[in-house]
Each structure stands twice: as structure tokens, then as C-alpha cells.
Amino acid sequence: MGFFLETLFGGLMTGMLYSLIGLGFVLIFKASGVFNFAQGAMVLVAALSMARFAVWIPQWLGFNNLILANILAFMVSAVLMFMMAWCVERLVLRHLVNQEATALLMATLGIAYFLEGLGQLAFGASVYTINVGMPKEPAFILESMFEGGVLLNLEDLTAAVIAALLVASLALFFQVTATGRALRAVADDHQAAQSVGIPLNRIWVIVWTVAGVVALVAGIIWGSKFGVQFTLATATLRALPVVILGGLTSVPGAIIGGLIIGVGEKVSEVYIGPLVGGGIEIWFAYVLALVFLLFRPQGLFGEKIIDRV
Amino acid sequence: MTIPLRDRIGEVVLELEDISLAFGGVKALTDISFDVREHEIRAIIGPNGAGKSSMLNVINGVYTPQHGSITFAGERFNKMNPRRAAEMGVARTFQNLALFKGMSVLDNMMSGRNLRMTSGIFAQALRLGSAEREELKHREFVENLIDFLEIQAHRKTPVGRLPYGLQKRVDLGRALAMEPRLLLLDEPMAGMNIEEKQDMSRFILDVNDEFGTTIVLIEHDMGVVMDISDRVVVLDYGKKIGDGTPEQVRQNEAVISAYLGVAH
Numbered sequence: 343m344g345f346f347l348e349t350l351f352g353g354l355m356t357g358m359l360y361s362l363i364g365l366g367f368v369l370i371f372k373a374s375g376v377f378n379f380a381q382g383a384m385v386l387v388a389a390l391s392m393a394r395f396a397v398w399i400p401q402w403l404g405f406n407n408l409i410l411a412n413i414l415a416f417m418v419s420a421v422l423m424f425m426m427a428w429c430v431e432r433l434v435l436r437h438l439v440n441q442e443a444t445a446l447l448m449a450t451l452g453i454a455y456f457l458e459g460l461g462q463l464a465f466g467a468s469v470y471t472i473n474v475g476m477p478k479e480p481a482f483i484l485e486s487m488f489e490g491g492v493l494l495n496l497e498d499l500t501a502a503v504i505a506a507l508l509v510a511s512l513a514l515f516f517q518v519t520a521t522g523r524a525l526r527a528v529a530d531d532h533q534a535a536q537s538v539g540i541p542l543n544r545i546w547v548i549v550w551t552v553a554g555v556v557a558l559v560a561g562i563i564w565g566s567k568f569g570v571q572f573t574l575a576t577a578t579l580r581a582l583p584v585v586i587l588g589g590l591t592s593v594p595g596a597i598i599g600g601l602i603i604g605v606g607e608k609v610s611e612v613y614i615g616p617l618v619g620g621g622i623e624i625w626f627a628y629v630l631a632l633v634f635l636l637f638r639p640q641g642l643f644g645e646k647i648i649d650r651v
Numbered sequence: 652m653t654i655p656l657r658d659r660i661g662e663v664v665l666e667l668e669d670i671s672l673a674f675g676g677v678k679a680l681t682d683i684s685f686d687v688r689e690h691e692i693r694a695i696i697g698p699n700g701a702g703k704s705s706m707l708n709v710i711n712g713v714y715t716p717q718h719g720s721i722t723f724a725g726e727r728f729n730k731m732n733p734r735r736a737a738e739m740g741v742a743r744t745f746q747n748l749a750l751f752k753g754m755s756v757l758d759n760m761m762s763g764r765n766l767r768m769t770s771g772i773f774a775q776a777l778r779l780g781s782a783e784r785e786e787l788k789h790r791e792f793v794e795n796l797i798d799f800l801e802i803q804a805h806r807k808t809p810v811g812r813l814p815y816g817l818q819k820r821v822d823l824g825r826a827l828a829m830e831p832r833l834l835l836l837d838e839p840m841a842g843m844n845i846e847e848k849q850d851m852s853r854f855i856l857d858v859n860d861e862f863g864t865t866i867v868l869i870e871h872d873m874g875v876v877m878d879i880s881d882r883v884v885v886l887d888y889g890k891k892i893g894d895g896t897p898e899q900v901r902q903n904e905a906v907i908s909a910y911l912g913v914a915h
Contacts, residue, residue: 519775520761520768520786527751527762534749537711538829539737539766548772 347492349612350605355498357604358505362560364584364596366553371590372529373549376446382578383457384554389561389570390461391419393470412474423554431546458575472565476500501563508559583631589644603627661689664865670719672705679705680889692859692866694876697886703869707835711743712736740832744822746841752811756802756821759810763828764789793828800824816847836868840875852879
């Protein structure tokens with residue numbers, strides 16, 4: 343039982359990371375109706391920027407304080423994501439208003455390659471580490487209930503708390519502020535939003551910035567665990583099944599979808615893996631996504647697609 | 652029912668000159684000119700495909716005419732865009748309801764106050780006093796509108812769940828929340844039963860009367876139009892075939908033949 347719980351917790355932690363990346367997809371899809379292939383590249387660029395500026399800034403300013411360096415690097419990276427959002431709107435989205443979804447999709451594919459190239463050009467292509475001072479030592483809980491307790495990775499736990507806070511504050515922002523209301527309005531109906539004078543361009547910049555900051559947080563957590571390198575951009579494609587599972591239009595869907603896939607991967611690897619020779623973790627999510635596409639294509643929480651004949 | 656023309660109606664506020672609009676080879680509008688005076692209710696009528704909705708979309712800036720100009724509140728434009736129109740005080744409703752379906756009635760109408768919100772995104776996110784006070788002020792305005800439209804009981808309901816007639820009312824409410832100078836109504840009574848039509852007519856007249864809003868409306872139902880409008884423009888196949896008071900239009904030969912067909 344203790345071992346099962348350990349597996350479960352491990353899965354939840356990875357799943358939380360998937361949720362964060364999935365959240366980035368959902369935010370942009372809701373507001374601009376485009377599936378953003380560049381989300382992975384955004385995570386990569388954000389993580390690269392965080393890793394490099396945390397080293398560069400202390401060098402430039404001549405101080406030696408990890409916390410201050412990380413805070414400054416985070417701020418610089420957030421501003422960088424805002425600039426990226428602004429450029430994407432100004433140079434790409436603005437010219438593709440009312441175009442077919444495929445055109446927009448291809449445009450984000452282009453943005454993805456551009457960002458990957460630019461990121462490595464500016465920050466170098468080596469493997470970097472991000473050290474935000476996450477606790478590395480494991481902790482044991484429930485020792486009274488199981489022999490030896492349940493091993494919990496404190497780093498994962500901290501990350502989960504940060505992610506939960508981020509999601510909660512985003513949800514609050516969307517629900518109670520006037521800007522949040524405007525964002526929801528744009529997500530619901532572009533034409534009507536324009537008719538009441540909601541500026542689509544500004545909303546897109548805000549949404550891409552928010553998605554960029556979410557990518558930044560995901561990149562920091564991921565980078566702090568596994569290091570920052572080019573594969574980060576493709577690794578995020580593993581979050582694709584998350585949004586298929588949860589529904590492309592649902593924020594809670596992205597979170598729950600991420601958790602299901604995280605847990606599913608780990609549990610199936612540990613319990614079914616030995617029977618078929620292992621390696622389940624790699625394809626489990628995709629198979630699950632395929633099953634969902636067959637039986638519930640709108641995902642768990644997505645809007646049902648109704649076609650009138 | 653309406654107050655006599657000369658007491659209420661003011662100067663020309665919107666003037667359209669020689670508007671022509673084509674989609675590829677299809678001519679939607681050909682050389683259309685007419686004006687709208689302050690505080691009047693102006694109807695655009697015509698058979699299916701006459702170009703009524705296109706006309707509204709030109710005023711609102713959704714379509715850009717190939718030829719012609721729009722003068723609104725003394726400013727002359729060759730093209731409008733929806734955002735500038737909204738900023739200048741043009742609000743509209745939609746024929747096929749374009750409400751924010753997932754949002755509550757209150758939120759839908761609050762979104763109409765968007766242009767009047769001045770506090771910044773960070774002030775809103777941190778709930779600073781100024782942003783809070785602003786939100787309250789707008790909330791009060793919207794609550795009054797909700798009372799006016801008699802939808803108090805539904806203020807927290809997601810609009811997607813409301814019956815059609817009420818959704819139409821929320822659509823009107825969202826446009827009114829903008830405190831528009833010019834209100835464009837695209838078939839406000841389409842698909843309604845008699846009772847709902849009467850309610851809607853009453854609201855349109857009340858809006859015009861109490862807020863002094865200038866209204867341009869498109870309608871299919873001749874009876875309703877003749878009752879509530881001051882002047883009527885008649886379109887057929889993208890051309891203007893009549894313009895005047897409901898009485899004049901009713902007697903216009905071209906209008907009669909467009910609606911009833913010509914004897915050969």
C-alpha cells in the first residue's frame with residue numbers, strides 16, 4: 343500500500359507539470375481559437391532565459407545572492423515573454439484575423455521553429471541548470487500507518503504547491519476582474535466582443551503573455567528537476583494528450599487531464615509494465631488520448647461539438 | 652404612440668452617401684444614401700437578401716464599402732472599424748444572438764461597460780481601491796439596466812440557459828450598457844412570438860424615450876416597423892426603393908410591388 347501511494351504521488355507530481363503545460367495550450371486556444379504549437383518552444387525559451395539570466399545578472403552587477411539573482415532573472419524572463427507576446431500579435435496574429443484555423447496553426451508552427459532557433463542563438467545550446475533553491479532532500483510521511491512511511495520528494499511537493507497557487511490566482515483573475523471578464527468574452531465570441539469595444543489586439547497580447555508566464559513557471563520547475571536543454575521543446579508535446587483528454591476549451595480540464603495522465607503513466611508502468619516488458623510510460627498517454635478521440639472527441643470537459651444538418 | 656416628430660427629433664447625426672458594397676461579383680449594396688437624425692427611430696426594411704444586414708454591418712464597420720462615405724457625429728469616414736464605432740458610441744445587437752453564452756447575464760452586460768473602465772490591469776488584479784470603486788460604479792449602472800429590462804431574477808444565470816426571448820433582451824441590455832449614442836438593432840424581433848414582440852417593441856420605445864438613444868433597426872415584420880419607427884428606408888436587391896414616414900412608404904408603388912410582386 344505504501345508503495346502504491348508513492349507511485350501515486352510521483353504520478354501526481356509529473357501530472358501537475360503536464361497540467362501547467364496543457365494550461366498554456368488551453369489559454370491561447372480559448373482566446374484566439376488557435377492551437378499553439380509554439381507552447382513547447384515558449385517553455386524552452388523561458389527556461390533558457392531563466393537559467394542564463396540567473397547567472398548573467400550577478401556577473402554584470404557584481405553581487406552574489408542566489409535569491410536576488412533568481413528574482414531578477416524571473417522578472418527579466420517575464421518581460422521577455424511579454425515582448426514575445428507583443429511581437430506575435432503585431433507580426434503574426436494581426437494579419438491572420440478571420441483566416442482559416444489551419445493557417446493559424448501553420449503560423450504557430452513557424453513561431454515554434456523561430457523561437458527555438460532564436461532561443462538557442464541568444465542563450466546557447468548547452469545543457470544548463472536552474473537552481474531556485476528547491477529542497478532536494480526527500481521526506482517521509484505517514485510513518486505511523488505504514489512501515490517505513492511513504493517517500494515524498496519535497497521538490498515535487500514545492501512545485502505542486504507553486505503550480506496550484508498559480509492556477510488559483512489565474513482562475514481568480516479570470517473570474518473577478520474586468521480584464522478577466524473581457525478575456526472570457528473574447529473566448530466566447532470574437533464578433534460580439536468587438537462590438538462592445540473590447541480590443542482584440544490587446545487581449546491577445548495579454549493572453550499570450552499569461553501563457554508565456556505559465557510556460558516560464560513550467561520551464562523553471564522542469565529545468566530545476568531535469569536541467570534545461572533543447573529536448574524541453576519536444577518534451578512538451580507529451581502534454582498534447584493532456585488537452586485532448588481534458589478538452590481544449592477547459593481550464594479545469596487541462597489540470598485534471600494532466601493529473602490523470604501523470605498518474606496513469608506511473609501506475610501502469612509500475613503495475614502493468616513488468617507483464618509486457620516495460621516501456622509503457624512513453625506511449626500510455628497517447629493511447630489514452632486515442633481512446634478519447636474515438637469515444638469522446640471533445641474531451642472530458644470540452645464543449646460538445648454540435649453540427650446542424 | 653410616439654411623440655410627434657418635430658418635438659423630439661434633432662439634427663442629422665449619421666449620414667450615408669453613395670454606399671456600394673460587393674462581395675466578389677455579388678453586389679450587396681448599390682449607391683445607397685440616407686440619413687439618420689438624432690433621437691429618431693429609423694427602420695431599414697426589405698425582402699430577404701435586400702442588403703439590410705449588410706447595411707448595418709457597414710455602419711458598424713464590420714464590412715468596408717468599396718465606395719461611399721459615412722459621416723457620424725460630424726466626422727467623415729471612408730471606412731469604419733468595429734472598435735472605433737464602439738468608441739464613438741455605436742452599439743449593436745445581433746440577428747443570430749452573439750452573446751457570451753458561458754457568462755452570467757450580469758457579466759455579459761458588464762462587458763458592455765468595458766470601454767468606460769479606466770483602471771489598469773494590475774490595479775484590477777491587486778484589487779486596489781480605485782479599481783474596486785470603479786467596478787462598483789459600473790455595477791450600479793448595470794443593475795439599473797437589469798431593472799429596466801425586467802430580468803432581475805436571471806442576473807446570475809449563464810445566458811446560454813435562458814429562453815430565446817430573454818436572450819434577445821440581454822443582447823439589448825449589453826448594447827445599452829455602452830450608453831450608446833446610436834443603437835443598431837439587427838432584427839430584434841426575429842423568431843419571437845406575439846407577446847415577446849410586444850415586449851420588445853415597448854423596450855425599444857422606452858429606450859428611445861427615456862435615454863434619448865437614436866435607433867436604427869432592421870425588421871422583417873412590417874406591422875411592427877410601421878408602428879414604432881419615425882422614418883423607414885426600403886431596400887430591394889441592394890438598391891434603395893423607398894424612404895420616408897411609414898405612411899409615405901406604405902403608399903409607395905415600388906415598395907408595394909417589391910413586397911407583393913408586380914402584376915404582369
